[in-house]
Amino acid sequence: MAATRPAAPVVIGVDSSTQSTKAALVDATTGALLAVGRAPHTVTGSDGARESAPEAWWSALREAIAAALAEARVPASAVIGIAVAGQQHGLVVLDAAGRPLRPALLWNDTRSAPQAAELTTALGGPGAWLARTGSVPVASMTAAKWQWLRAHEPAVAGTAAAVRLPHDFLTERLSGIAVTDPGDASGTCWYSTEKSAYDPELLDLLGLDPAVLPAVAPSGATRVGTLTAAAARALGLPGTVTVAAGTGDNMAAAVGLGLGGAGLLDHPVVSLGTSGTVFAATRTRPAAPGLAGFAATDGTYLPLGCTLNCTLAVDRFAGLLRLDREDAAPGDGVVVLPYLDGERTPDLPHATGLLTGLRHTTTPRAILGAAYEGAAFTVLRALDELLTACGLDPADPRVRERPLRLIGGGARGRAWTDTVRRLSGRPLVVPAATELVALGAAALAAAAATGEDPVALATAWGTGHGETLPPVAHDEETWERISGVLDRAAPALLS
Numbered sequence: 001m002a003a004t005r006p007a008a009p010v011v012i013g014v015d016s017s018t019q020s021t022k023a024a025l026v027d028a029t030t031g032a033l034l035a036v037g038r039a040p041h042t043v044t045g046s047d048g049a050r051e052s053a054p055e056a057w058w059s060a061l062r063e064a065i066a067a068a069l070a071e072a073r074v075p076a077s078a079v080i081g082i083a084v085a086g087q088q089h090g091l092v093v094l095d096a097a098g099r100p101l102r103p104a105l106l107w108n109d110t111r112s113a114p115q116a117a118e119l120t121t122a123l124g125g126p127g128a129w130l131a132r133t134g135s136v137p138v139a140s141m142t143a144a145k146w147q148w149l150r151a152h153e154p155a156v157a158g159t160a161a162a163v164r165l166p167h168d169f170l171t172e173r174l175s176g177i178a179v180t181d182p183g184d185a186s187g188t189c190w191y192s193t194e195k196s197a198y199d200p201e202l203l204d205l206l207g208l209d210p211a212v213l214p215a216v217a218p219s220g221a222t223r224v225g226t227l228t229a230a231a232a233r234a235l236g237l238p239g240t241v242t243v244a245a246g247t248g249d250n251m252a253a254a255v256g257l258g259l260g261g262a263g264l265l266d267h268p269v270v271s272l273g274t275s276g277t278v279f280a281a282t283r284t285r286p287a288a289p290g291l292a293g294f295a296a297t298d299g300t301y302l303p304l305g306c307t308l309n310c311t312l313a314v315d316r317f318a319g320l321l322r323l324d325r326e327d328a329a330p331g332d333g334v335v336v337l338p339y340l341d342g343e344r345t346p347d348l349p350h351a352t353g354l355l356t357g358l359r360h361t362t363t364p365r366a367i368l369g370a371a372y373e374g375a376a377f378t379v380l381r382a383l384d385e386l387l388t389a390c391g392l393d394p395a396d397p398r399v400r401e402r403p404l405r406l407i408g409g410g411a412r413g414r415a416w417t418d419t420v421r422r423l424s425g426r427p428l429v430v431p432a433a434t435e436l437v438a439l440g441a442a443a444l445a446a447a448a449a450t451g452e453d454p455v456a457l458a459t460a461w462g463t464g465h466g467e468t469l470p471p472v473a474h475d476e477e478t479w480e481r482i483s484g485v486l487d488r489a490a491p492a493l494l495s
């Protein structure tokens, strides 16, 4: 019979993202990853709609934790803390008993684009929003989703006793406490990153009663309570387990990478998942119209660019072409703008995919390669915007030689890393740990249980360490070709 592990204290970091829940079981002292349990999510909807059932996230969380505990053969009594990091922005509306009134409207649901535009105008334009929230409303932001709900389902909006984000819905299921954190709150567009509090005038504008919102835990204060008796029973864990405030998935990834706000533009991060994101930790409050000016978990900031079409869109091209996702060649003059879900960066919510540059000699592999190029270009262009907003010249060789950290499911793929290297011309650091969001959540959980600093813990654990891939020549020809197609096509893709 195999020996069981000694019961050293462990923590659970949960990544409840768009496509799945991942639960990382981590040694609270060394940061060693003992096991990862997974459970898939279902996303429904077409023509811009994207919804998931919050109860299914709760079931997936239970399933993923049970799988991780079983795999590691760790006794439940060893668990001392838990934290949830979730996909950002989703609108969860609950009745007075905490039951969802309808499926959640997800971050990549673009039906709220008209409401985002109306909100932008109502406050006096992008500058007014940037000054208060750090972000201009786009379809992804929770405020736009709330307005969509008020316009299309007023009875549901009118009866909502609680309004939550995905991660704080789950945190409340665990702890019984209605609490969110500054990072995820900053993705609502009703939280002021200037004042570190909900903005009463914005709540008025949105007709939102503050009583339906969770409290915002102060920056850096991660402990909110312990498991409720019902949650402890459902998870098979002791009721003494500390529950942390948790955060949004991108903020948790920053914690997992040990990013905490000091001179951190040295290491901008590119995440390749359902969303393509680019972010960096900064000490100054960012404000650029094409970016989200999020707060981080610790009182610093996390300016971020986010695309709607990354790994899923490219996998769709591989499926259509009946190719393996790694069976791609450079685009060879073909340009794909893979905006199958509309797009957020650039703000083209009604866009559809575009394919141009075909010849008799074009191969399926080149079309797939062009899809990778189009998706990577869109993320990397947002990186240039981010660097510019932070006062850096993206073309400066001293800036170009700073490594990008590449994370998310796509970072495991050769075609992705090759394409990002070629289109960025930058060195890449690919962390050996694949579940940076869950590991960041685990650091938040360990910090909540022990009182230590989560970023310092993740740094000591070394979760961000990985192989450095040297730069390859920047493929300027492909970059300029895609850039030209996007500039010419954008007016047509607007409607």
Ligand SMILES: Nc1ncnc2c1ncn2[C@@H]1O[C@H](COP(=O)(O)OP(=O)(O)O)[C@@H](O)[C@H]1O
Pocket (backbone or CB within 6 Å): 017, 018, 019, 020, 272, 273, 274, 275, 311, 312, 315, 325, 408, 409, 410, 411, 412, 413, 414, 416
């Ligand atoms: N080995 C791999 N090579 C390339 N892509 C991969 C690999 N494994 C997973 N992926 C991609 O990762 C994506 C999921 O990434 P993940 O960061 O977990 O997404 P999310 O957090 O949005 O749910 C899938 O859409 C898939 O395309």
Ligand SMILES: O=C(CO)[C@@H](O)[C@H](O)COP(=O)(O)O
Pocket (backbone or CB within 6 Å): 017, 018, 019, 086, 087, 088, 089, 107, 140, 187, 248, 249, 250, 273, 274, 275, 276, 277, 292, 304, 306
């Ligand atoms: O909307 C954003 C960031 O602003 C997305 O990054 C979501 O947070 C979803 O993340 P993934 O499921 O792709 O990890």
